Amino acid sequence: MRDGIYVGQAGIDGAENGGWLLGHFMPPGLDVRHSAEVEVKWGVHPAGDTRAEWVTGERRTALLVLVSGRFHVELRDRTVVLTRPGDYVVWGPGVDHSWLAPEPAVVLTVRWPSVAGYKVAAN
Template sequence: MSQLVFVFGTLKEGFPNFATNKGARIAGDFMTVERYPLYLVGERFSPWLIDAAGEGERVIGQVFEVDDATLAAMDELERIAERDGYRRVMLDVEALDHVRRETFCAHAYIKPREQFALADARLGPLKEYAREHAALYRSRDPAAAESGLRSKQLLAQNVEFGNAGSLDTHGTGWFVGFSDWTRNPPAHLRHVPADELAAGLCVKWFSHPAGNPNGESKPLSEGRTMSILASPASEFRIEFSTSADFPPQDTLSHTLRRHGDFVIWGAGVFHRAFGVQPACILTVRWSSVEAPGPS
């Protein structure tokens, strides 16, 4: 039997524990109807949603439809049977896209208030658990923490996700280029200094049928590559890894769903794509070289 789960932290798509989440994502982002405190806690910088309705912020996350096996795997990850683990409760969440006005009652993993001490908080309260927060996360399993380190480095340095229409471009629409607002730490992948030249520029426009591509690994990337969803709506998943065999603990995944969704990545990354639904993708690839100095 399928059930809905609201995830706000490491179980989100493209985040450190997403490999455990085998559910089907409901398109768009969602927000809790009530306000809750969301903190990064302890030496592991774990995201804790505290059971204190009415405090903190309305928290943004994702909703997945999961089967019983996936829900059980999430329960195990969140240690709900242990005294100091999370508790699975039902929360009301609503779509950020107010045109749809969808509201769901979904499972969510929260921490009892009595487990939380403000002195243990490293950051918060937060409205959303973002990529820069995930880069701080440390797995409970030392082996997983070590093997997942490269994924966190990718997350923080080599891959950026977003939507072109949602970025603050100061009313210009230019989201890649030399303007200051294209800087996005730490890698500034969308920033191209005015005195920097582009070499090997390639532009690809391709209408992918469903099932194409189907996970074929591509060569190690060079320069920078950006793929943008040109279709009104679709489901086109791209996975990234520093390993050609894409082990789950070292793989980042992101799905382009909305018109204007993009992903940009730098050099030294393996990637593969899955055309879950028909999708028109615009891909731009280039390498940066410094302009020659005065002769």
């Protein structure tokens, strides 16, 4: 990073941080990718990939956009199936959710604000 500008590659940078490119979890200080206002994730999911547990008590708003493949966003009262590049879903605070990739998929997720405490513990 130089002069408040960071140039990267989502697949490489995301792989180093669980897909996350921007948010509160990036190094504070001079790293322009650090933000308490918004989080951005480049999610690369192999076929059969699923979230290990539901997100409950959600305090953020999220936008999830399908880049490629097929992706299911599980909500308590329905499943949203994203099938075409550009399909997206938005949900707000209080909406419990999970997800699964029935086939290889790439999704871009934007959440706001950037809040700690939603990471699934490693097994």
